[in-house]
């Protein structure tokens with residue numbers, strides 16, 4: 001990765017190392033004003049704090065593990081910059097693994113509340129950053145985070161993925177005002193947190209194809225600027241899963257950069273479209289079902305997304321095998337389900353608490369009559385070019401599986417304790433839970449999705465050929 005020293009007017013004539021891409025991306029981020037990413041940059045925490053929050057007191061928040069990783073250095077930097085501490089560092093227990101549950105958000109929020117003018121400087125990876133983000137957001141306060149692992153693209157994104165009543169959803173709240181990502185710290189994070197970051201990032205490959213599709217069909221136009229923020233560094237960031245799995249510093253820096261850029265792209269686009277497609281919808285389904293939340297450590301977002309990425313690429317592979325003659329308008333029109341049938345199917349498959357929202361999304365996507373005819377005609381017209389573009393964008397499901405294996409992430413649904421029937425059923429449920437147009441939806445519109453899933457799980461299909469993880 002290329003790094004450039006750059007001159008920053010806001011802080012006087014000081015040089016710091018950071019990624020050129022991230023610097024450019026910060027100019028369009030709506031909530032994040034500063035990111036310092038590079039070697040030995042923790043000592044810039046204090047200066048970032050005084051620049052972003054002049055005159056404010058700090059509350060340092062960490063858990064036992066993240067404080068051990070870099071807490072002393074963060075505190076020293078804040079002290080050196082003359083920042084006043086509202087209280088001693090607040091440290092959640094490190095064991096069992098801190099869990100991004102709403103009860104922890106409430107604990108932190110009520111702890112912060114009386115320190116009226118204080119700003120949180122959290123030290124953590126996905127869970128702690130999300131807890132601090134939502135707790136601060138609910139009090140209408142900004143915050144900043146010192147990243148300790150490259151585990152998610154959520155560091156620089158708005159919204160926090162938080163569990164409540166046994167299931168996980170994303171709650172809206174602003175992104176951090178500032179982030180410190182010290183490569184020395186990030187590269188020394190536990191292997192599972194590095195592998196999970198790879199799982200979250202690799203889904204941007206099929207998510208890109210989903211967006212190309214939605215754009216071609218006139219459903220959701222590609223924003224070139226946002227697209228380039230994610231897709232520009234993506235392949236380089238994903239290029240060497242073996243090196244990432246072995247802890248190679250340069251390779252892990254690339255992963256961190258990819259995940260930071262993805263969060264900034266969501267801010268620039270004010271949408272998660274650039275970062276999340278059908279593959280993420282597998283993960284969201286399992287998160288809403290509470291799968292793995294009570295494990296120790298809890299099953300991570302990126303581990304579920306990685307499996308969803310293989311699944312999405314397998315569906316895409318089937319779609320790309322089709323020719324214009326396979327897009328049968330009469331069959332599509334005859335396959336449209338009535339609103340009552342759509343609703344009944346959603347309610348029969350999903351847990352009660354997921355149903356109402358999924359019914360809304362599914363009915364919104366339901367397409368019939370002239371509109372459906374026009375969509376399929378447009379698909380036919382664009383197919384030769386669209387198919388080539390998507391082929392160039394995608395990876396094969398086998399390639400994704402190999403990469404996840406190389407990085408040390410789960411690479412088969414069995415490895416995250418999703419059994420065969422549940423996995424197959426998730427293919428249907430995942431289509432229902434969001435209104436974002438993806439590869440699921442074109443196949444539903446064509447009236448062939450059930451057949452595609454059936455094929456994938458047949459003996460000749462991808463999953464039929466990969467019934468169990470190879471050892």
Ligand SMILES: [Zn+2]
Pocket residue numbers: 153200280301305
């Ligand atoms: Zn994600």
